[in-house]
Structures are given as C-alpha cells and as structure tokens.
Amino acid sequence: MITNxxxxxxxxxxxxxxxxxxxxxxxxxxxxxxxxxGMQFYxxxxxxxxxxxxxxxxxxxxxxxxxxxxxxKNGTLELKANESGLFISADLSRNATxxxxxxxxxxxxYDKMSFAFxxxxxxxxxxxxxxxxxxxxxxxxxSAVTFPAYENTSINARSFxxxxxxxxxxxxxxxxxxxxxxxxxxxxxxKE
Numbered sequence: 001m002i003t004n005x006x007x008x009x010x011x012x013x014x015x016x017x018x019x020x021x022x023x024x025x026x027x028x029x030x031x032x033x034x035x036x037x038g039m040q041f042y043x044x045x046x047x048x049x050x051x052x053x054x055x056x057x058x059x060x061x062x063x064x065x066x067x068x069x070x071x072x073k074n075g076t077l078e079l080k081a082n083e084s085g086l087f088i089s090a091d092l093s094r095n096a097t098x099x100x101x102x103x104x105x106x107x108x109x110y111d112k113m114s115f116a117f118x119x120x121x122x123x124x125x126x127x128x129x130x131x132x133x134x135x136x137x138x139x140x141x142x143s144a145v146t147f148p149a150y151e152n153t154s155i156n157a158r159s160f161x162x163x164x165x166x167x168x169x170x171x172x173x174x175x176x177x178x179x180x181x182x183x184x185x186x187x188x189x190x191k192e
Contacts, residue, residue, distance in 0.1 A: 018093040018102040022155030024079075024113040024142040025049075025086035030130055031150050042130040043149075050081040052120070053136040060090050062101060064116055064143045069098035079142070086115070088142050088155075101144060106157040112148035113155050116140040 027047040034041040059068035060077050070077035070090035076098070078089045092098030104110050121135035144155050 023085045026152040046134045049136045054138040067097045069101045110144035113153040114143045114145040
C-alpha cells in the first residue's frame with residue numbers, strides 16, 4: 001500500500017545475458033557404449049536422425065533430472081541439426097536453475113552433454129557390433145552432464161560481448177555479400 005508518509009525507491013535491474021552453446025549430439029561418430037570380455041559394442045547417430053523427430057517440447061536439464069534451466073516452448077532453448085550434430089543455444093538468465101548452471105559451466109564443472117530420446121528406426125551391424133540410430137522419434141531433453149556417453153559433445157558459456165560480436169560480424173558479412181552481388185549485377189548490366 002502506497003502512502004504519503006513513506007519514501008519509495010524503484011531500481012531497474014539490467015539482467016546479464018547468460019547464454020550457453022554446445023553440441024548435444026554428434027553425427028556419424030561411433031562411440032563405445034559397452035564392453036564385455038574384450039568385445040566392444042558401439043553406437044552411432046545417423047546424420048538424418050533428427051529429420052522427422054519431434055523437438056518442439058525439449059528441456060535443458062542437469063544430468064537428465066531436476067528443474068529445467070531452459071525450454072524450447074518458452075524460447076529459452078534453441079535446437080538446430082547441423083552438419084556435425086545437434087547444436088543447442090540457451091538463455092539461462094530466466095530462472096535460478098539456469099543461472100546456477102551457467103555459473104557451473106563457466107567454472108568448468110560441466111563441459112559435455114547428453115540427450116534423452118526414443119527411436120523410430122535403427123539397425124545393427126553384427127560384424128562391427130555397431131548400433132545405428134537412423135531415426136529419432138522424440139527428443140525429451142538435452143542435458144549438461146558430469147559423465148557423457150558421447151565424449152565429442154560440448155557445452156560452453158559465452159559472454160554477452162562474444163554473442164554481440166558474432167551478430168555484428170554476421171551482419172557485416174551479409175552486407176559485404178550483398179555489396180558484391182550488387183557490383184556483379186552492375187558489371188553485368190554495363191556489359192550488355
């Protein structure tokens with residue numbers, strides 16, 4: 001309740017962007033999953049595994065459990081399959097779990113990732129003892145983990161300035177590309 005005999009102070013807080021990026025899945029990278037009596041069993045994720053996967057409601061968590069640090073549905077988690085795997089980008093500034101995870105990543109407590117999923121298509125090569133995940137049906141979570149199954153995954157914290165510099169460099173590259181295209185067009189028109 002506001003009254004005339006009290007003084008009030010309002011402060012605007014600037015929230016620091018806490019962005020992390022990483023590779024939650026690596027494609028075409030045979031990974032040792034199990035070993036018994038000298039026999040090694042591998043798993044590989046196909047480059048096309050996410051083409052039909054449901055990835056519209058995915059959370060970023062720690063060690064596959066707990067409160068989400070980011071989520072695709074609220075726009076704090078973005079997923080994109082690229083040439084080498086499934087790339088993630090997340091804003092961890094929106095809740096305490098995210099902010100704590102960002103600090104832990106910055107301090108090197110988490111530097112690898114994992115993922116929880118169901119499979120719609122797979123194959124097995126008895127000769128190489130390799131299970132190939134051909135199609136993923138649904139992705140449930142991507143997770144910063146202590147002990148990853150896939151060593152080639154990664155997650156790292158990026159500073160606000162690194163993100164801004166990357167955006168500016170991308171805009172500059174697009175402007176240069178546009179300028180070159182315009183110059184080529186002018187030269188073409190001038191020759192006719």
